[in-house]
Amino acid sequence: xxxxxxxxxxxxxxxxxxxxxxxxxxxxxxxxxxxxxxxxxxxxxxxxxxxxxxxxxxxxxxxxxxxxxxxxxxxxxxxxxxxxxxxxxxxxxxxxxxxxxxxxxxxxxxxxxxxxxxxxxxxxxxxxxxxxxxxxxxxxxxxxxxxxxxxxxxxxxxxxxxxxxxxxxxxxxxxxxxxxxxxxxxxxxxxxxxxxxxxxxxxxxxxxxxxxxxxxxxxxxxxxxxxxxxxxxxxxxxxxxxxxxxxxxxxxxxxxxxxxxxxxxxxxxxxxxxxxxxxxxxxxxxxxxxxxxxxxxxxxxxxxxxxxxxxxxxxxxxxxxxxxxxxxxxxxxxxxxxxxxxxxxxxxxxxxxxxxxxxxxxxxxxxxxxxxxxxxxxxxxxxxxxxxxxxxxxxxxxxxxxxxxxxxxxxxxxxxxxxxxxxxxxxxxxxxxxxxxxxxxx
Amino acid sequence: xxxxxxxxxxxxxxxxxxxxxxxxxxxxxxxxxxxxxxxxxxxxxxxxxxxxxxxxxxxxxxxxxxxxxxxxxxxxxxxxxxxxxxxxxxxxxxxxxxxxxxxxxxxxxxxxxxxxxxxxxxxxxxxxxxxxxxxxxxxxxxxxxxxxxxxxxxxxxxxxxxxxxxxxxxxxxxxxxxxxxxxxxxxxxxxxxxxxxxxxxxxxxxxxxxxxxxxxxxxxxxxxxxxxxxxxxxxxxxxxxxxxxxxxxxxxxxxxxxxxxxxxxxxxxxxxxxxxxxxxxxxxxxxxxxxxxxxxxxxxxxxxxxxxxxxxxxxxxxxxxxxxxxxxxxxxxxxxxxxxxxxxxxxxxxxxxxxxxxxxxxxxxxxxxxxxxxxxxxxxxxxxxxxxxxxxxxxxxxxxxxxxxxxxxxxxxxxxxxxxxxxxxxxxxxxxxxxxxxxxxx
Numbered sequence: 001x002x003x004x005x006x007x008x009x010x011x012x013x014x015x016x017x018x019x020x021x022x023x024x025x026x027x028x029x030x031x032x033x034x035x036x037x038x039x040x041x042x043x044x045x046x047x048x049x050x051x052x053x054x055x056x057x058x059x060x061x062x063x064x065x066x067x068x069x070x071x072x073x074x075x076x077x078x079x080x081x082x083x084x085x086x087x088x089x090x091x092x093x094x095x096x097x098x099x100x101x102x103x104x105x106x107x108x109x110x111x112x113x114x115x116x117x118x119x120x121x122x123x124x125x126x127x128x129x130x131x132x133x134x135x136x137x138x139x140x141x142x143x144x145x146x147x148x149x150x151x152x153x154x155x156x157x158x159x160x161x162x163x164x165x166x167x168x169x170x171x172x173x174x175x176x177x178x179x180x181x182x183x184x185x186x187x188x189x190x191x192x193x194x195x196x197x198x199x200x201x202x203x204x205x206x207x208x209x210x211x212x213x214x215x216x217x218x219x220x221x222x223x224x225x226x227x228x229x230x231x232x233x234x235x236x237x238x239x240x241x242x243x244x245x246x247x248x249x250x251x252x253x254x255x256x257x258x259x260x261x262x263x264x265x266x267x268x269x270x271x272x273x274x275x276x277x278x279x280x281x282x283x284x285x286x287x288x289x290x291x292x293x294x295x296x297x298x299x300x301x302x303x304x305x306x307x308x309x310x311x312x313x314x315x316x317x318x319x320x321x322x323x324x325x326x327x328x329x330x331x332x333x334x335x336x337x338x339x340x341x342x343x344x345x346x347x348x349x350x351x352x353x354x355x356x357x358x359x360x361x362x363x364x365x366x367x368x369x370x371x372x373x374x375x376x377x378x379x380x381x382x383x384x385x386x387x388x389x390x391x392x393x394x395x396x397x398x399x400x401x402x403x404x405x406x407x408x409x410x411x412x413x414x415x416x417x418x419x420x421x422x423x424x425x426x427x428x429x430x431x432x433x434x435x436x437x438x439x440x441x442x
Numbered sequence: 443x444x445x446x447x448x449x450x451x452x453x454x455x456x457x458x459x460x461x462x463x464x465x466x467x468x469x470x471x472x473x474x475x476x477x478x479x480x481x482x483x484x485x486x487x488x489x490x491x492x493x494x495x496x497x498x499x500x501x502x503x504x505x506x507x508x509x510x511x512x513x514x515x516x517x518x519x520x521x522x523x524x525x526x527x528x529x530x531x532x533x534x535x536x537x538x539x540x541x542x543x544x545x546x547x548x549x550x551x552x553x554x555x556x557x558x559x560x561x562x563x564x565x566x567x568x569x570x571x572x573x574x575x576x577x578x579x580x581x582x583x584x585x586x587x588x589x590x591x592x593x594x595x596x597x598x599x600x601x602x603x604x605x606x607x608x609x610x611x612x613x614x615x616x617x618x619x620x621x622x623x624x625x626x627x628x629x630x631x632x633x634x635x636x637x638x639x640x641x642x643x644x645x646x647x648x649x650x651x652x653x654x655x656x657x658x659x660x661x662x663x664x665x666x667x668x669x670x671x672x673x674x675x676x677x678x679x680x681x682x683x684x685x686x687x688x689x690x691x692x693x694x695x696x697x698x699x700x701x702x703x704x705x706x707x708x709x710x711x712x713x714x715x716x717x718x719x720x721x722x723x724x725x726x727x728x729x730x731x732x733x734x735x736x737x738x739x740x741x742x743x744x745x746x747x748x749x750x751x752x753x754x755x756x757x758x759x760x761x762x763x764x765x766x767x768x769x770x771x772x773x774x775x776x777x778x779x780x781x782x783x784x785x786x787x788x789x790x791x792x793x794x795x796x797x798x799x800x801x802x803x804x805x806x807x808x809x810x811x812x813x814x815x816x817x818x819x820x821x822x823x824x825x826x827x828x829x830x831x832x833x834x835x836x837x838x839x840x841x842x843x844x845x846x847x848x849x850x851x852x853x854x855x856x857x858x859x860x861x862x863x864x865x866x867x868x869x870x871x872x873x874x875x876x877x878x879x880x881x882x883x884x
């Protein structure tokens with residue numbers, strides 16, 4: 001008998017297991033494949049490793065302006081993939097160590113929820129006071145004629161290819177599509193992106209999404225374009241009532257993700273649009289059963305899953321906590337990077353908030369200029385006009401992905417303009433753009 | 443008649459001028475050389491530009507592990523210096539633009555304070571309701587026999603050299619000494635550092651300073667070493683009662699800085715250890731005269747000077763404000779970088795605070811590992827044991843200099859352990875080490 005059984009060892013499940021273990025709970029973590037889940041094995045971490053290699057490749061080619069010269073700069077894809085695999089396996093080992101350190105039992109099986117709230121894994125039945133569902137999500141494959149063509153793959157397969165394709169078509173201009181577009185175009189693959197909406201990266205301020213897209217100069221973007229069918233390695237799409245096509249070695253489907261619920265079908269769990277329904281304590285409709293992470297469809301990000309795991313464990317342990325979504329940062333690790341936290345100006349308007357916004361161009365920041373010259377990076381701040389509370393911070397350029405945690409702290413702590421003005425930012429650092437954007441409000 | 447006259451156009455003076463201009467004050471800024479002061483023209487900004495070039499050079503040479511290969515990687519020092527000069531002149535132009543935008547009059551003269559609180563500049567006398575002294579500091583040149591040798595230079599001259607020396611001896615292992623040691627050793631100069639104390643970078647946690655020093659593998663460090671004399675290009679030092687010497691093309695004096703007070707001698711301003719005495723509103727002992735930045739000897743950092751400028755202007759404008767030093771971040775842009783904010787554990791003990799500390803190794807962070815492998819970076823958190831308030835955050839490795847602003851926000855807002863645990867950090871990012879170090883406290 002366990003205190004908690006967790007289904008799925010991704011960043012939701014393993015963090016929940018760690019926190020529960022820290023609190024002395026007896027925990028069973030059931031994972032059908034590898035600890036770390038999609039994020040660590042087939043998603044965020046391997047792409048970030050490869051994007052780092054791509055960034056180094058670009059820097060080695062184009063740093064003459066900064067005084068660095070080199071001949072015959074080449075990208076060894078096999079070595080980059082080898083390093084990526086080393087990163088993944090090292091980190092998986094780290095999660096395994098964390099589980100042992102916190103006395104979490106790990107079972108490598110597919111776990112199935114049974115009607116009496118027990119879990120079947122292999123031949124055995126396991127019982128616990130509480131169950132946390134953290135089964136994650138998988139790529140959705142939209143019903144496009146010809147999508148079963150052998151040249152069509154998902155992100156998971158793309159991270160396992162043995163050699164670089166000469167060309168790649170990406171269906172979907174969201175985070176996954178854009179990161180792969182950035183990665184492969186930087187290392188010399190001819191990349192096309194087909195996106196149904198008028199702009200890529202829909203969670204982003206329009207103007208900033210446009211910067212990311214237009215900075216990816218070697219990528220062909222087809223916006224407002226609907227994919228009609230795939231024939232072998234050619235994607236046919238229609239745009240403004242005319243049809244066109246693009247042919248490539250590989251076709252990546254990056255058109256959203258769907259909840260993994262196959263192992264939950266024996267229970268009458270409540271769903272909302274295909275995802276498990278949960279309240280702010282991560283409780284499902286069935287007492288004793290919690291759900292966290294992508295399977296809930298709320299904020300499908302690794303770090304949201306981890307935080308949801310902490311909320312579920314706190315709830316189980318009778319410690320007051322609740323999940324809030326207003327201060328969750330996101331980052332896109334394209335070249336250039338982008339990141340944001342809280343409301344965009346448009347979202348604030350849509351939710352009826354009266355806001356002011358401030359803006360600062362990164363090229364006026366001395367460290368940014370020293371490292372990038374006149375790039376197009378920027379920082380935008382959105383504040384509640386009545387209270388002065390900062391409700392959104394958005395960045396594109398430089399190490400945006402590393403600055404956004406500071407922004408999340410500001411939004412989480414509900415700091416006001418006047419309070420942020422008193423935070424001292426180190427000079428010369430890119431982080432100063434946040435302070436400067438706040439000052440631009442006056 | 444002006445509202446405010448500011449003596450010195452560095453990051454203290456020009457930010458004070460900008461803020462006062464924003465508030466509609468009539469401001470005269472008197473600068474004897476170039477807007478931006480030492481920081482922009484001869485200090486932080488040019489060194490960061492050159493350190494960026496050095497970092498790119500290192501990456502271009504040693505990225506085989508990540509799949510990036512190149513032949514004949516070379517460092518074009520003239521081009522790196524040319525780019526550095528472009529960065530400086532572009533940013534100086536930016537400050538000039540800011541002054542015009544905020545209707546600040548700028549006078550390029552040496553301004554001298556007169557006994558009636560007026561200022562003489564050239565032939566003319568200027569008067570104002572308030573005067574802000576922001577005259578900054580200059581390198582101290584310690585009274586070492588032979589220090590007037592032609593091979594001995596300060597940081598200012600070192601930033602203007604035409605070609606790389608083959609060897610460089612640095613007297614002083616503080617921030618300036620260490621940044622130059624990192625820069626020049628990375629681009630192939632044989633560097634030696636002579637430091638009087640048992641460890642370099644005295645404001646840093648000992649253990650972390652040791653990491654920075656030992657990561658600079660090509661630099662020879664002589665600690666606990668007292669410089670006795672210089673003969674031509676040879677520095678003689680004694681250590682453990684025996685004398686030794688090191689010879690090099692150039693010798694950099696990086697042994698602290700002294701206040702620039704030459705233009706203030708006609709007034710009876712109060713001093714403390716050679717620096718102007720001020721209270722928390724930046725008032726000197728003479729009514730109507732304020733002092734900010736390096737000339738006060740308090741927190742000799744560009745961003746501290748800027749914040750002091752804001753406090754002085756707020757005080758002049760009857761807006762309540764006061765200067766606090768507990769949440770000022772610092773950063774050292776060596777390779778690897780280091781940064782900190784608030785108390786070290788030792789400082790906390792010395793000030794009688796009962797503290798707990800938490801620690802996290804960066805190699806266990808997935809982004810750090812992906813980008814650096816098993817490096818020795820770390821994050822340390824110091825908390826008040828009674829209240830749980832976080833009083834210090836210290837980092838070495840990765841983009842520490844960009845993470846420390848988030849840390850400064852946490853310390854400025856006096857967040858507690860339990861509050862920081864609820865801040866969501868993006869995954870995978872290096873910034874997560876702060877959260878992980880906080881979690882290590884439990």
